[in-house]
Amino acid sequence: MRPARRIYGLETEYGITVDGGRPSERGAEPVSADEAARYLFRKVVALGRSSNVFLRNGARLYLDVGSHPEYATAECDDVRDVVVQDRAGERILNELADEASARLAEDGVTGRIHLLKSNVDSAGNAFGCHENYLIRRRGDFARTVGELVPFLVTRQILTGAGTVRTTPSGPVYCFSQRSEHLWEAMSSATTRSRPMINSRDEPHADPELYRRLHVISGDSSVAETTTLLKTGMTGLVLDLLESGTRLGDLVLADPMRAIRDVARDLTARTPLELADGRRLSALEMQEEYLARVLAHLDGADLSDTDRRVLELWERGLRAVRTGEHSLVDTELDWAIKKRLLDRYRTQHGRAFDEVRTARLLLAYHDISPRDGLAATMRARGLMATVATDEEVARAVTVPPQTTRAKLRGDFVGAAQDHRRDHTVDWVHLKLGDLGQRTVLCKDPFASTDERVDRLIAAASAPRAPLGGGAPA
Numbered sequence: 418m419r420p421a422r423r424i425y426g427l428e429t430e431y432g433i434t435v436d437g438g439r440p441s442e443r444g445a446e447p448v449s450a451d452e453a454a455r456y457l458f459r460k461v462v463a464l465g466r467s468s469n470v471f472l473r474n475g476a477r478l479y480l481d482v483g484s485h486p487e488y489a490t491a492e493c494d495d496v497r498d499v500v501v502q503d504r505a506g507e508r509i510l511n512e513l514a515d516e517a518s519a520r521l522a523e524d525g526v527t528g529r530i531h532l533l534k535s536n537v538d539s540a541g542n543a544f545g546c547h548e549n550y551l552i553r554r555r556g557d558f559a560r561t562v563g564e565l566v567p568f569l570v571t572r573q574i575l576t577g578a579g580t581v582r583t584t585p586s587g588p589v590y591c592f593s594q595r596s597e598h599l600w601e602a603m604s605s606a607t608t609r610s611r612p613m614i615n616s617r618d619e620p621h622a623d624p625e626l627y628r629r630l631h632v633i634s635g636d637s638s639v640a641e642t643t644t645l646l647k648t649g650m651t652g653l654v655l656d657l658l659e660s661g662t663r664l665g666d667l668v669l670a671d672p673m674r675a676i677r678d679v680a681r682d683l684t685a686r687t688p689l690e691l692a693d694g695r696r697l698s699a700l701e702m703q704e705e706y707l708a709r710v711l712a713h714l715d716g717a718d719l720s721d722t723d724r725r726v727l728e729l730w731e732r733g734l735r736a737v738r739t740g741e742h743s744l745v746d747t748e749l750d751w752a753i754k755k756r757l758l759d760r761y762r763t764q765h766g767r768a769f770d771e772v773r774t775a776r777l778l779l780a781y782h783d784i785s786p787r788d789g790l791a792a793t794m795r796a797r798g799l800m801a802t803v804a805t806d807e808e809v810a811r812a813v814t815v816p817p818q819t820t821r822a823k824l825r826g827d828f829v830g831a832a833q834d835h836r837r838d839h840t841v842d843w844v845h846l847k848l849g850d851l852g853q854r855t856v857l858c859k860d861p862f863a864s865t866d867e868r869v870d871r872l873i874a875a876a877s878a879p880r881a882p883l884g885g886g887a888p889a
């Protein structure tokens with residue numbers, strides 16, 4: 418059966434630091450992350466009078482409590498679009514960081530602002546990358562979640578961002594850093610699947626028809642191909658579950674324990690205990706999910722994106738099974754990063770030196786084309802791409818064209834161009850002036866709407882002079 422059309426969105430929180438940022442005139446106090454975040458958002462607040470704004474590409478950019486700027490992509494109905502929109506977010510934040518660094522310099526602070534697309538900051542605080550998937554209301558949500566959790570636990574052998582863990586016997590490379598933090602944070606919690614899926618019921622759509630599945634356990638992805646695989650494979654497993662296929666035979670006895678065990682085992686062969694008493698490794702489980710997805714799709718007319726996801730899924734598993742990591746070491750974050758560290762080790766003839774390793778790991782996640790590694794690696798073919806630079810540049814101002822994001826983006830664009838007050842969230846559009854009604858857009862799949870056309874026309878129309886009377 419052909420994959421169902423689905424809405425996807427990615428929320429990415431960024432770590433923020435200022436290198437060396439010692440103010441020359443204000444004593445020796447370094448610039449805190451909070452302060453750096455305020456500098457970062459100065460222009461956003463000046464333009465939108467808020468640190469929580471919707472942009473003309475349909476995305477949401479905001480600074481929550483704490484100091485992690487967040488970019489939530491607009492709704493996409495294709496995972497390739499998710500990649501493009503997510504990368505556009507990096508570009509937007511990079512521009513803000515450059516401007517904020519210039520403001521810091523004006524205020525006598527040396528040092529640049531760095532934004533890190535990672536999951537743990539230098540103080541050890543964990544932050545997230547949340548995946549959003551639209552699912553139909555008619556299914557049994559608890560069952561869907563229960564049967565998805567073991568897939569989420571084991572997919573990190575492909576989609577983990579990779580990290581070095583310090584152990585008493587020395588540094589060890591593992592698939593995911595976030596998993597370790599999730600485990601530490603939640604090992605005492607009673608609801609064992611809680612940290613993987615946020616169960617808050619906030620569909621941002623017609624609640625009679627839809628739910629929004631909010632996956633919060635994944636690593637942020639730097640490589641576009643990892644983002645593509647992460648969202649694509651999860652969408653395909655959701656297809657399976659929504660078509661009525663049961664995956665209950667793969668439910669884990671203790672998912673929280675397993676999330677850490679899987680992260681730590683680069684062979685992916687450690688047996689995990691299933692609820693029914695059987696034992697399967699993460700590798701075997703992922704092979705099973707892939708086999709069931711392929712059986713489900715048998716004979717279907719697949720898109721290029723689906724084919725690319727399936728091919729990378731299969732090749733990633735082969736790389737783990739055979740230990741031939743070079744099969745995916747330009748596409749999957751953990752393998753790209755491992756190759757980087759291995760090369761460093763060979764060049765310098767020593768094991769992971771803590772300081773150098775930490776610096777290399779930071780640079781991997783630094784989204785700046787100047788200070789981070791990704792831009793150079795992409796240019797040299799060491800990190801594969803999905804989107805072209807032109808597509809990413811365009812997505813900074815152009816929303817996805819096939820979902821509700823187009824309505825929102827076009828409206829925000831018109832309101833900004835004509836300097837009209839407006840209020841927007843995922844489902845509401847309102848022109849701030851008196852007498853205008855709020856337009857409710859409950860269908861995230863709808864990219865045309867006459868009510869929104871009228872709203873855009875009203876936003877673009879010349880305003881009557883105050884008092885409404887014609888000049889005498």
Ligand SMILES: Nc1ncnc2c1ncn2[C@@H]1O[C@H](COP(=O)(O)OP(=O)(O)OP(=O)(O)O)[C@@H](O)[C@H]1O
Binds near residue numbers: 426428477490549630
């Ligand atoms: N109906 C939908 N189904 C799936 N995803 C959606 C839907 N509507 C919006 N999204 C996506 O969900 C994400 C929502 O991001 P947002 O940061 O606002 O999350 P939230 O969970 O609502 O709020 P917060 O992060 O403040 O707790 C966006 O990426 C958006 O594109």
Ligand SMILES: [Mg+2]
Binds near residue numbers: 428487489
């Ligand atoms: Mg959010």
